[in-house]
């Protein structure tokens with residue numbers, strides 16, 4: 001009698017959601033990594049119109065050619081000359097990631113992943129039959145890995161390395177020289193680079209540094225409209241690469257995953273890119289202000305150290321409460337009315353940290369930080 005696959009049995013539910021299940025409605029929530037905005041109205045109208053116009057059918061697997069062309073052109077300042085053949089529309093960044101692991105990884109292969117991590121990466125590698133090897137991105141190093149550490153992990157079965165900048169959960173970003181060192185490492189070992197750049201449009205005070213546009217042809221960029229246009233529930237994303245052979249394999253794989261993406265939504269996203277192109281900058285400016293506020297408040301609390309992120313929607317401060325785990329601290333905060341994620345939910349080196357997603361208003365951030373300050377003071381004086 002059949003039971004369940006080893007692959008299903010070997011993956012666990014994500015720990016990040018556990019806190020949510022315990023939270024009441026009246027908490028101030030720094031939990032969820034989703035912008036607290038709605039998509040641009042023109043996109044919603046275009047979605048509606050596209051459905052009225054009969055765009056309710058299967059589409060080509062790689063996606064609407066005009067949309068793919070538009071996305072390719074949006075990368076012009078990084079990589080000129082891309083066209084629709086360099087883009088595959090996916091049903092979310094999540095879908096794009098799974099596609100890439102299924103396309104690249106054989107049983108026995110290993111993949112280098114960041115830690116602390118976005119919790120999908122490891123289970124995705126397992127589902128694809130590979131082994132995850134984690135490289136550390138530590139607070140002391142502004143969450144940037146050391147190449148020497150990467151060298152100690154790589155072997156002849158390593159097929160790919162995943163980079164995620166701006167990072168969830170750390171908010172870490174790269175400068176060009178750091179990017180080049182990570183690029184050289186991958187080149188030296190002939191690894192695929194899966195670059196998860198879903199926060200590329202939410203950057204503060206400096207342009208996004210991408211792995212796209214470098215001279216390496218084994219770069220596969222994962223992107224999503226979830227954060228860019230505040231449409232997490234729409235589940236739309238894409239893979240971009242200059243590597244034509246890889247794109248053929250990826251598009252072939254995509255057929256067997258979802259056949260194609262949502263028909264009408266692709267028209268809506270095209271409209272958003274054409275008519276609301278400034279929308280991501282408006283979001284980024286609001287997140288920049290919130291980031292300034294929350295970092296200032298956290299750094300004013302005894303026992304808390306917080307880097308100032310240059311992108312994404314998270315802070316990942318070190319929070320020192322003697323004899324308590326980050327899970328226990330997060331539970332105490334929840335009891336007092338603030339939901340955040342324990343750092344340990346993102347891997348062992350997240351212990352001693354909390355993740356706050358600043359996806360609430362500045363007013364609520366201030367109220368939440370008042371509670372955090374009081375709770376930490378209470379816990380620290382309980383020693």
Ligand SMILES: Cc1ncc(COP(=O)(O)O)c(C=O)c1O
Pocket residue numbers: 033092093094095118164167168196198223224225226232235236237
């Ligand atoms: C780093 C990172 N990659 C990928 C995703 C997936 O985004 P989506 O599936 O909504 O496109 C997320 C979502 O939180 C993320 O934080």
